[in-house]
Amino acid sequence: MHIMSSETTPLFEQLGGQAAVEAAVDNFYRKVLVDERVAHFFDDVDMERQRGKQKAFLTMAFGGPHNYTGKDMRTGHARLVAMGLNDSHFDAIVELLGATLKDMGVADNLIGQVAAIAESTRADVLGR
Amino acid sequence: MSSVAYAGRSLELSLGESVLDGLLRSGIPVAHACKAGSCGSCMLRAVGGCVPPRAQVGLKDSWKAQGYFLSCVCVPEADMEVSEAGADTRVTARIMAVDHLSHDVLRVRLQPERNFDYRAGQYLTLIRDTGLARSYSIASLPHESELELHVRLIPGGRMSTWLCEPASVGAQVQLQGPTGECFYVPDREDQPLLLAGTGTGLAPLWGIIQDALRRNHRGPIHLFHGALRMEGLYLREALRALAARYANFTYTAAVLEGTEEPGIFIAPIDAVIASSHPKLNGWRGFICGDPTLVRSLKRKLFLAGIAMGDIYSDAFLPSA
Ligand SMILES: Cc1cc2nc3c(=O)[nH]c(=O)nc-3n(C[C@H](O)[C@H](O)[C@H](O)COP(=O)(O)OP(=O)(O)OC[C@H]3O[C@@H](n4cnc5c(N)ncnc54)[C@H](O)[C@@H]3O)c2cc1C
Ligand code: HEM
Numbered sequence: 001m002h003i004m005s006s007e008t009t010p011l012f013e014q015l016g017g018q019a020a021v022e023a024a025v026d027n028f029y030r031k032v033l034v035d036e037r038v039a040h041f042f043d044d045v046d047m048e049r050q051r052g053k054q055k056a057f058l059t060m061a062f063g064g065p066h067n068y069t070g071k072d073m074r075t076g077h078a079r080l081v082a083m084g085l086n087d088s089h090f091d092a093i094v095e096l097l098g099a100t101l102k103d104m105g106v107a108d109n110l111i112g113q114v115a116a117i118a119e120s121t122r123a124d125v126l127g128r
Numbered sequence: 129m130s131s132v133a134y135a136g137r138s139l140e141l142s143l144g145e146s147v148l149d150g151l152l153r154s155g156i157p158v159a160h161a162c163k164a165g166s167c168g169s170c171m172l173r174a175v176g177g178c179v180p181p182r183a184q185v186g187l188k189d190s191w192k193a194q195g196y197f198l199s200c201v202c203v204p205e206a207d208m209e210v211s212e213a214g215a216d217t218r219v220t221a222r223i224m225a226v227d228h229l230s231h232d233v234l235r236v237r238l239q240p241e242r243n244f245d246y247r248a249g250q251y252l253t254l255i256r257d258t259g260l261a262r263s264y265s266i267a268s269l270p271h272e273s274e275l276e277l278h279v280r281l282i283p284g285g286r287m288s289t290w291l292c293e294p295a296s297v298g299a300q301v302q303l304q305g306p307t308g309e310c311f312y313v314p315d316r317e318d319q320p321l322l323l324a325g326t327g328t329g330l331a332p333l334w335g336i337i338q339d340a341l342r343r344n345h346r347g348p349i350h351l352f353h354g355a356l357r358m359e360g361l362y363l364r365e366a367l368r369a370l371a372a373r374y375a376n377f378t379y380t381a382a383v384l385e386g387t388e389e390p391g392i393f394i395a396p397i398d399a400v401i402a403s404s405h406p407k408l409n410g411w412r413g414f415i416c417g418d419p420t421l422v423r424s425l426k427r428k429l430f431l432a433g434i435a436m437g438d439i440y441s442d443a444f445l446p447s448a
Contacts, residue, residue, distance in 0.1 A: 025436075026435050026436055033427065033430075047436065
């Protein structure tokens with residue numbers, strides 16, 4: 001039997017890859033839409049398009065393949081920073097992300113790694 | 129900035145301008161209605177240059193391959209040469225009959241000249257000889273020889289008041305389409321289905337329900353139809369008959385004014401849905417009609433537990 005150690009298996013794979021993103025996106029999006037701390041940032045009329053962006057976000061936070069640079073994160077969230085996006089909103093999103101993964105039965109140490117990836121984008125997302 | 133060549137003329141688009149807006153600005157008539165990439169009436173064909181993917185969303189693969197695109201949402205990144213969509217994307221049809229389903233809903237029956245393939249619940253764009261184009265959902269089933277539309281009569285409405293005139297019967301029109309993803313897919317036959325719409329939002333739902341029943345859908349099928357007043361609940365008797373015939377089909381109506389009776393509630397449609405189905409995990413949803421209602425119901429059904437991929441909807445956007 002071939003056993004891969006968790007040190008060599010990338011985080012994205014350990015979480016379940018693209019299927020995990022699919023499994024998480026509706027749950028995460030629901031949490032965001034009913035959380036009054038952050039819901040107003042997601043009030044896009046086009047839910048399908050918003051959902052696509054949530055998938056991009058989750059893929060990135062799960063350590064999956066993406067082409068976003070720090071500069072993209074800056075420009076992508078600039079509109080939101082202008083709306084007042086700050087650390088408290090950032091923390092709320094990281095919290096909802098953790099809660100989503102917990103619902104899916106993901107182990108705490110993996111949730112910690114996801115939170116660390118999200119954390120690494122804080123300065124760019126908040127435009128600092 | 130890019131230029132567009134059309135019928136031997138060339139025009140410069142301004143920044144962010146769509147091909148449709150550019151052509152109209154130059155006095156070139158192009159049929160159009162929703163200006164939101166949905167009705168399909170402004171379809172043109174690219175004979176040179178690159179079509180932005182956004183301008184082909186929702187088109188049939190065979191049409192995409194031939195370069196057809198929706199000019200209202202086409203903001204080219206480089207020069208393009210375009211031509212009319214051509215007759216092969218349109219079907220001539222004759223208006224066979226127009227009658228009233230209620231005081232302000234018309235049933236329009238059309239006989240296409242050649243085969244018009246569609247799925248129950250999709251919509252088509254009706255184009256008059258004047259070039260006036262409007263989208264309507266198809267309420268009939270594909271095996272029927274005539275197409276049936278339910279058109280709400282809007283005071284001063286250019287298409288709907290024309291359809292109401294006696295002269296429209298017998299007239300020739302062009303049909304473009306069909307378009308739309310709001311139809312029944314025969315899988316997961318035990319999945320419960322929720323259908324909701326107000327006014328003529330019932331048209332596609334009527335087709336979808338009959339389609340699902342004919343394909344032996346086994347799960348519960350629950351229709352919610354909303355109207356301002358009782359007389360807006362058209363097809364009420366037919367729906368009650370269907371409910372009597374099929375044990376898995378339920379019809380519930382919601383009106384804002386009137387007196388309550390079995391199966392008819394005096395409340396907004398979203399409140400009626402929420403009280404009969406607070407949790408909708410595992411359901412499939414179909415929502416059609418008024419754009420504001422579609423948007424808010426979509427969100428409510430999603431929050432009640434329907435997966436986004438299981439929500440099908442058509443918003444009846446007014447013409448721009
Ligand atoms: C995908 C799609 C499917 C559609 N399916 C149907 C259908 O099955 N049945 C149906 O009846 N319609 C349907 N519509 C709407 C339809 O295309 C026309 O917009 C509608 O019939 C009005 O056209 P008109 O030419 O009569 O009115 P217009 O001349 O376009 O409008 C006259 C005036 O009425 C206003 N107006 C337009 N719509 C409304 C409204 N709903 N309520 C109040 N005022 C309004 C306009 O702003 C304008 O001021 C659909 C639209 C789309 C995009
Ligand atoms: C935690 C770190 C975050 C990461 C890694 C991240 C990542 C992303 C990505 C990849 C996109 C898609 C961009 C695109 O393709 O257009 C996006 C969009 C978006 N993000 Fe974030 N994001 C983060 C935090 C936040 C926070 C804290 C908020 C608000 C509370 C937020 C709100 C949004 C919104 C509303 C969009 C859509 C923007 C639009 O519609 O224009 N994000 N994010």
